[in-house]
Amino acid sequence: xxxxxxDPAVSVALGQTVRITCQGDTLRVYYASWYQQKPGQAPVxxxxxxxxxxxxxxxxxxxxxxxxxxSLTITGTQAEDEADYYCNSRDSSGDHVVxxxxxxxxxx
Amino acid sequence: xxxxxxxGAEVKRPGASVTVSCKASGYTFTDYYIxxxxxxxxxxxxxxxxxxxxRGGTKYAQKFQGRVTMSRDxxxxxxxxxLRGLRSDDTAVxxxxxxxxxxxxxxxxxxxxxxxxxxxx
Numbered sequence: 001x002x003x004x005x006x007d008p009a010v011s012v013a014l015g016q017t018v019r020i021t022c023q024g025d026t027l028r029v030y031y032a033s034w035y036q037q038k039p040g041q042a043p044v045x046x047x048x049x050x051x052x053x054x055x056x057x058x059x060x061x062x063x064x065x066x067x068x069x070x071s072l073t074i075t076g077t078q079a080e081d082e083a084d085y086y087c088n089s090r091d092s093s094g095d096h097v098v099x100x101x102x103x104x105x106x107x108x
Numbered sequence: 109x110x111x112x113x114x115x116g117a118e119v120k121r122p123g124a125s126v127t128v129s130c131k132a133s134g135y136t137f138t139d140y141y142i143x144x145x146x147x148x149x150x151x152x153x154x155x156x157x158x159x160x161x162x163r164g165g166t167k168y169a170q171k172f173q174g175r176v177t178m179s180r181d182x183x184x185x186x187x188x189x190x191l192r193g194l195r196s197d198d199t200a201v202x203x204x205x206x207x208x209x210x211x212x213x214x215x216x217x218x219x220x221x222x223x224x225x226x227x228x229x
């Protein structure tokens with residue numbers, strides 16, 4: 001299996017744009033999906049595929065991929081976006097799933 | 109609407125086993141794989157494995173091979189995760205999630221609320 005690498009922490013000023021990245025060789029083959037997790041809550045899917053948002057996810061969340069790096073971008077970050085964000089994808093074998101270590105987003 | 113509801117918190121002694129259940133509703137249970145994910149206190153998400161509710165096939169992360177068994181009962185739309193030989197470092201919240209397979213990719217679109225398992229003597 002392969003690893004997905006995320007920055008442990010990122011901060012952004014209220015109303016600004018932030019990009020959270022996820023790097024791994026498996027992302028050359030598979031799309032990452034992104035999950036938001038607030039303290040004491042289950043993760044919530046926010047982006048999947050090339051750049052798809054489940055129903056109810058604000059359009060300030062978007063996703064992209066370049067080479068072996070997937071990115072989650074939040075445009076006009078709100079205070080309620082402060083959370084941990086995880087990426088995942090199938091691993092290189094295709095049989096398993098791997099998660100990134102997570103990025104703690106702080107909204108200043 | 110799609111819902112995945114897990115069983116309640118457990119406290120276990122080291123060496124014991126635990127079974128966590130995951131009841132699905134709002135969709136055809138056999139149409140989507142169920143995956144299990146572990147989260148130790150203050151740590152990230154760790155994938156444990158999946159079960160295909162239709163045929164019962166499973167795949168486990170190597171770390172849990174030999175200690176975990178995933179099963180299901182289609183008559184009550186419920187998946188189960190059994191973890192044996194519990195150790196203190198198994199203390200964690202365990203999640204089940206419905207996973208959509210789309211164009212070869214997996215998306216965890218509906219998660220259970222999580223089940224806290226505490227392993228302590």
